[in-house]
Amino acid sequence: MNKPLFISLEGVDGAGKTTHIHFIEDYFRTKGLPFYMTREPGGTDLGEKLRLLLLHEQMDALTETMLMFAARCEHIQTIIKPKLAQGITVVSDRFTDATYAYQAGGKGVDARSIDVLKSLVQKDLDPDLTFLFDVPVEISIERLKDTRTMDKFEREEPSFHQTIRNAYLDLAQSFPQRFHVLNGTHAIEAIQDEIKLMLDGRLG
Secondary structure, eight states: OOOOOEEEEEESTTSSHHHHHHHHHHHHHHHTOOEEEEESSOSSHHHHHHHHHHHHSOOOHHHHHHHHHHHHHHHIIIIIHHHHHTTOEEEEEOOHHHHIIIIIIITOOOHHHHHHHHHHHHTTOOOSEEEEEEOOHHHHHHHHTTTSOOOTTTTSOHHHHHHHHHHHHHHHHHOTTTEEEEETTSOHHHHHHHHHHHHHHHHO
8 A cells, every 4th residue: 555645735815726626536536545635724623613713703813823723733633643544645725834824924923933833733744745836916816706705814915915925935945845836827737737747656
């Protein structure tokens, strides 16, 4: 049996993650490999309750960060680590990189505070592979219009989204062995071919 992977999907709102999640699901089904799809904030009963607060209630940025890690701690302990231990690949729509991008990059929380919380909650757990879906901010904002009711992050000013995009690209530069940046402006089929190529390489 192949070693299970922990895969995270990241990107600014409107970058196209949701479009490709179903493709990744189909990829694992076609291969006959065990997998589990999840998301952050959320993934557990408690996490989903915290998600509603985090996406819709205004709060201090540090409070927001700590609630993100509270949800993440429950997610790791009850879903991610047990699934990986069972040989099941876990694919998470967002993980800790999102906290560095949104709360540190977007909200100005000291990254050193996030480092401390990450160390406490995750220990040595990090994704094996992170797909970063990247698009210019003006495109991501246009995609969000009239699609659904937007959450508090999606309603932020363009400058906020640009700061998040910059933070994500900085993370990708800092961890090139883990990140794979996908140009979200390319044709869907081209992006999915690239995803398949990366997964084939990692799964042998």
